[in-house]
Amino acid sequence: MLSKTTTLLYILLIPGLCSAVASDSVFRPPLQQARCRNVPGSLGFPTNDDFSILNKTVSGRLVKVVPFVEYCTSIGGCTFEQFTSSLYRDGVPGAMNQVNWEQDFSSNPPSLCQPQSPSSCGQGDVPLFGILANTVADIQAGVNFARIHNLRLAIKSSGHDYLGRSTAKNSFLISTHNMQNYTFVDDFVSGGKNLGPAVTVQSGVALSTMYAAAKAQGRFVVGGTASTVAAAGGYVQGAGHSSMSPFLGLAADNCLELNVVVADGQLVRANAVENSDLFWAMRGGGAGSWGVIVSATFRTFPTFNAAVSLMTLIARTVDQMAEVAAVHAKHIFDWDVLHAGQYFYLSTSGLFDTVNFITHGPGSNIPTMIIYTYFPNATVDQANTALQPFRDDLLQITGVNRTENVILTEINEILYASDDIVGSNMVMGSRLIPASAYRDPALVGKVYSQLLKQGGVQNILLNLVAGGKVSENADISNAVHPAWRTAKTHLIIANNWADSASIDQVRGNQTIFGRQQLPILEQISGQAAGAYSNEADSLEANFQTTFFGPNYPKLSAIKAKYDPTDLFIVKAGVGSERWDAYGICRMQ
Ligand SMILES: Cc1cc2nc3c(=O)[nH]c(=O)nc-3n(C[C@H](O)[C@H](O)[C@H](O)COP(=O)(O)OP(=O)(O)OC[C@H]3O[C@@H](n4cnc5c(N)ncnc54)[C@H](O)[C@@H]3O)c2cc1C
Ligand SMILES: *[C@@H]1O[C@H](CO)[C@@H](O)[C@H](O)[C@H]1NC(C)=O
Ligand SMILES: *[C@@H]1O[C@H](CO)[C@@H](O)[C@H](O)[C@H]1NC(C)=O
Numbered sequence: 001m002l003s004k005t006t007t008l009l010y011i012l013l014i015p016g017l018c019s020a021v022a023s024d025s026v027f028r029p030p031l032q033q034a035r036c037r038n039v040p041g042s043l044g045f046p047t048n049d050d051f052s053i054l055n056k057t058v059s060g061r062l063v064k065v066v067p068f069v070e071y072c073t074s075i076g077g078c079t080f081e082q083f084t085s086s087l088y089r090d091g092v093p094g095a096m097n098q099v100n101w102e103q104d105f106s107s108n109p110p111s112l113c114q115p116q117s118p119s120s121c122g123q124g125d126v127p128l129f130g131i132l133a134n135t136v137a138d139i140q141a142g143v144n145f146a147r148i149h150n151l152r153l154a155i156k157s158s159g160h161d162y163l164g165r166s167t168a169k170n171s172f173l174i175s176t177h178n179m180q181n182y183t184f185v186d187d188f189v190s191g192g193k194n195l196g197p198a199v200t201v202q203s204g205v206a207l208s209t210m211y212a213a214a215k216a217q218g219r220f221v222v223g224g225t226a227s228t229v230a231a232a233g234g235y236v237q238g239a240g241h242s243s244m245s246p247f248l249g250l251a252a253d254n255c256l257e258l259n260v261v262v263a264d265g266q267l268v269r270a271n272a273v274e275n276s277d278l279f280w281a282m283r284g285g286g287a288g289s290w291g292v293i294v295s296a297t298f299r300t301f302p303t304f305n306a307a308v309s310l311m312t313l314i315a316r317t318v319d320q321m322a323e324v325a326a327v328h329a330k331h332i333f334d335w336d337v338l339h340a341g342q343y344f345y346l347s348t349s350g351l352f353d354t355v356n357f358i359t360h361g362p363g364s365n366i367p368t369m370i371i372y373t374y375f376p377n378a379t380v381d382q383a384n385t386a387l388q389p390f391r392d393d394l395l396q397i398t399g400v401n402r403t404e405n406v407i408l409t410e411i412n413e414i415l416y417a418s419d420d421i422v423g424s425n426m427v428m429g430s431r432l433i434p435a436s437a438y439r440d441p442a443l444v445g446k447v448y449s450q451l452l453k454q455g456g457v458q459n460i461l462l463n464l465v466a467g468g469k470v471s472e473n474a475d476i477s478n479a480v481h482p483a484w485r486t487a488k489t490h491l492i493i494a495n496n497w498a499d500s501a502s503i504d505q506v507r508g509n510q511t512i513f514g515r516q517q518l519p520i521l522e523q524i525s526g527q528a529a530g531a532y533s534n535e536a537d538s539l540e541a542n543f544q545t546t547f548f549g550p551n552y553p554k555l556s557a558i559k560a561k562y563d564p565t566d567l568f569i570v571k572a573g574v575g576s577e578r579w580d581a582y583g584i585c586r587m588q
């Protein structure tokens with residue numbers, strides 16, 4: 001509720017502030033701390049000559065950026081499959097995976113670019129120009145250009161971001177999507193120590209590429225369930241969860257070194273010894289706030305097989321689904337001995353794609369719970385034994401249909417996905433649910449049914465990706481929110497809308513998490529719960545504590561050291577409290 005007021009206030013304040021500054025800046029040297037970034041029409045905005053010189057510096061890799069639908073028009077149209085393919089969208093500089101982030105719903109009139117009206121496309125919240133970086137020098141040229149010309153900078157590797165942090169209105173883009181190199185080594189030496197087997201991946205490398213490459217090496221790297229998310233992009237900076245996290249920890253816990261172009265244009269190495277404060281911050285301190293990652297190095301493990309159960313439970317009513325969920329909550333610790341990870345999704349709106357977080361087909365109004373459980377390094381028998389008490393208890397609820405399939409597979413193979421299905425208007429809100437909440441299974445079930453009935457929720461996405469090694473890793477010194485170390489699950493609520501939605505309906509969807517869903521959720525999360533900053537609400541009222549907890553003051557100090565002019569500002573990221581909602585004008 002607070003967040004809504006604050007955001008509206010920011011939007012009202014911008015025009016006044018910016019015009020005051022524009023006339024002011026005539027009397028100031030342009031490189032002093034201006035209150036606003038240069039946008040087209042500002043005195044300090046780069047000239048065509050400036051852009052031409054930059055284009056030569058980056059060997060012609062400067063592009064004009066347009067929204068996805070406009071791009072499609074320019075090539076004679078895109079298919080529906082291309083529209084919804086993350087793999088395809090990732091190659092289009094202006095495209096975001098969640099299409100709402102390309103739109104500017106705040107201006108009056110809004111600036112939109114949607115498939116229904118391709119001929120009336122506005123630029124929306126898509127960057128104006130961008131560098132498709134191939135080399136470190138390209139990235140450095142981009143960072144220097146943005147800093148010298150005081151531009152709003154956006155960084156993107158895949159465009160997956162659920163908070164829309166890899167795009168910004170009137171911004172200049174550095175895309176690291178083409179940084180596709182990776183190297184496996186047996187002995188990774190960092191800070192004078194041999195840290196053992198590792199892989200260094202550049203910041204365009206997708207998880208699917210990483211899994212395929214790791215499999216060929218007989219190795220495994222901790223990563224998420226997605227095809228095109230970039231391991232060395234936003235993922236690791238947020239924390240990076242995986243179904244293998246209860247077994248092997250978070251991605252941030254397994255990150256050994258980062259190579260980063262920081263705000264002054266220098267390439268720095270960040271590890272336990274060199275720039276160790278930056279290394280600490282960039283493992284959990286939030287995506288997009290520190291510099292441009294060139295590459296990240298992760299520990300690798302010998303590959304192993306996993307027994308994986310896919311269970312579908314169909315209930316007669318939402319109340320019965322609440323009973324099912326309570327039984328599930330009662331058994332949620334059963335699988336800890338095997339360090340299992342699990343995704344379990346509750347839906348009332350039809351067939352749910354558990355890998356891509358979207359609903360296919362017409363809403364069917366059938367309460368469904370889909371449960372994927374991953375038992376690392378275990379046999380099918382071990383998995384069945386661990387699941388049996390849960391199955392037995394489910395039989396006590398009359399009329400629930402269970403179908404289940406348990407398979408054994410090499411871990412890279414099961415985590416590999418060829419594509420992610422995206423392309424909807426979606427925002428989300430989330431909380432890390434403490435393990436202690438599951439000591440009251442009946443309350444857990446009740447809260448889910450309240451969310452589904454009164455919260456306007458169609459899908460509750462639960463990720464059992466904490467506990468086990470994530471808790472044991474509490475002694476690792478990184479910026480991962482300490483709430484991860486005591487959490488059992490990461491609960492996401494996704495809110496979707498159609499392109500035909502009115503601006504009021506869009507606003508309704510953008511704000512319903514804070515207004516209506518969070519108060520219900522807080523019955524189990526508690527009121528001071530943390531949230532995973534990569535899968536969360538960009539309008540989170542107290543993002544400093546919710547996303548970063550007690551780490552915020554230290555993160556702020558490290559940001560001031562490496563990025564004194566706030567070149568790297570993202571929504572709800574460290575330092576963003578000093579900026580308006582667009583990251584264009586300073587508020588303080
Ligand atoms: C289908 C799907 C499945 C997912 N599954 C998981 C999962 O299993 N586990 C999990 O933890 N998360 C998961 N996520 C969330 C994911 O971690 C975030 O969306 C993350 O921000 C993606 O990072 P990216 O760099 O690929 O995306 P982008 O949208 O390109 O960037 C995200 C953020 O990182 C910054 N960034 C990107 N590249 C760089 C760079 N080179 N240097 C510095 N900053 C950069 C951007 O500025 C932005 O702030 C999933 C998301 C999707 C869409
Ligand atoms: C940059 O140069 C390349 C190659 O000369 C050209 O194709 C491209 O259009 C230029 N970019 C811009 C934004 O002008
Ligand atoms: C990239 O490629 C070069 C060789 O072309 C290699 O030396 C380097 O180590 C590779 N790896 C990374 C992560 O850059």
Ligand SMILES: *[C@@H]1O[C@H](CO)[C@@H](O)[C@H](O)[C@H]1NC(C)=O
Nearest residue numbers: 314315316317399400401402
């Ligand atoms: C469960 O399956 C039975 C028989 O296949 C069917 O009659 C019943 O309607 C199903 N129940 C639900 C809730 O889908």
Ligand SMILES: *[C@@H]1O[C@H](CO)[C@@H](O)[C@H](O)[C@H]1NC(C)=O
Nearest residue numbers: 248301302303304305376377
């Ligand atoms: C999996 O189990 C085998 C045999 O018990 C063991 O040698 C191996 O180290 C385990 N893998 C991991 C990643 O722990």
Ligand SMILES: *[C@@H]1O[C@H](CO)[C@@H](O)[C@H](O)[C@H]1NC(C)=O
Nearest residue numbers: 496497498501505508509512
């Ligand atoms: C979200 O948008 C849809 C239209 O696509 C609308 O029916 C729904 O009421 C909106 N939700 C809220 C909370 O406003």
